[in-house]
Amino acid sequence: MKSISCEQPGSLIHQNISIPPLKPGEVQIRIRQIGVCGTDLHAFAGNQAFFTYPRILGHEIAATVSQTNGSPFQPGDPVVVIPYLHCGKCSACQSGKTNCCSNLKVLGVHTDGAMQEYMSLSGDLLLACPQLSWEEMAMVEPLSVAAHAVKRAGIQTGDEVLVMGCGPIGLAIMVFAHLAGARVTALDTNRNRLQLAKDYFFAGTTIDAKQMESAPEKKTNFSSAFQVVFDATGNKQAMESGPYFAGHGGSFILVGLYKDQLCFHHPSIHAKELSLLCSRNATKADFLEVIKVLSQKKFPTEKYHTHDLPFDEVPERFSQLTDPSMQVIKAMITF
Incomplete structure (x- = not known):
């Protein structure tokens, strides 16, 4: 499958990699749209904390379910991904603060993210969003950080x-x-x-x-x-x-x-x-609150989403998103 890797600061390259196998309880998802985060831009520039190279970027994710292995999701279900991989055992997780788990790994930062066609993830990280558009779904994560x-x-x-x-x-x-x-x-x-x-x-x-x-x-x-x-x-x-x-x-x-x-x-x-x-990341409760706000059309999505970037053109055009004259607020990578 197609993927894009940030090999080092200033360098994004196309790669063909294997589709990850499904483990019990996991869901294979097909990426549909990705929001570009400041974290991605900082990683590309080489000034992002908590980051190592090479890395597949992308953690603002709209997707559909492709296959399941013991999960209640069905193929074709539209889903938002909670990109924070938490341990469930540390004191933060035990107190419900999974957003700052002491062993936290964030997709696209500590482990590979969504600039690839397919991902296999635990079903616990997915939220069904049939009421939202791809654009709105890819906004849920950054809006959850704000919420x-x-x-x-x-x-x-x-x-x-x-x-x-x-x-x-x-x-x-x-x-x-x-x-x-x-x-x-x-x-x-x-x-x-x-x-x-x-x-x-x-x-x-x-x-x-x-x-x-x-x-x-x-x-x-x-x-x-x-x-x-x-x-x-x-x-x-x-x-x-x-x-x-x-x-x-x-x-x-x-x-x-x-x-x-x-x-x-x-x-x-x-x-x-x-x-x-x-304030770091967000919890599942924050994601659910944001999904509700978006479904009620209380957020100005049309003014927030300012630019689109086709997946195949990302390596050549990604640096344009850092140009102040472009006046980028939220860019979306489309598949």
Whole structure:
């Protein structure tokens, strides 16, 4: 079968590999559509944490069941894949936090992912989604990451929420924060992204970070203004500035991932009794919540999905997705 491997940073190549055999309890799936994640782009660029080469990328997966071996799924069933392979035995798994299993392996990161025609996976990792389109199904995983972060934050109706970063995860956080009853402010350096956040992703207010840098007095208007601050940038400077915007008794949730150390001014965060939280991946409950939101048409999918890339053209065109002039939000690989 066809596959695409990231052999080293900057290199994606076509390969023909064997279709994996089915083990008891497993389901063979035919990949139909894959969302391109920031994780994939960082892996391609060579700056992704928790990553080794070579690797078949892809963990935002829409598929159909091809064969089963002792599973209740039937051939032809449309399914979303939960791409987090957890052990079920560690303390995190035992407490229901399978998203941060101490032995976690994520498809497309720690083990091979969906840039291949077929995969064989445990039936426990599949969710039937007959009510969703391929496009919506391939969005479920990133939206679940956003939904999980919002759940971690414990947002109350009327909370003022700041989302730093208007990439695909940041925009999704805005929607789920809005659905939780928050008033949302978006911060970014990209004016086009800020306008998109305001027009379609429920940001009532926007902050241009570039203007704030050039006129520091504008920053004081937002000092300690928010009950909840989310970082969805993965940028060191932005992440270290997050506590500045959080109010006393507030929360700062790190959703973006930075490869190295971060530094916070302890007296400042201590004075605020700031809750500093990390949010990683998502749980099955988050996936089910997102499927419900998508089936109710509460998410602006048509504005989220901006680009398509045929599977056979991925090695030649993948680098285009990192070009700022392309204004990519969510690209989809189609089979």
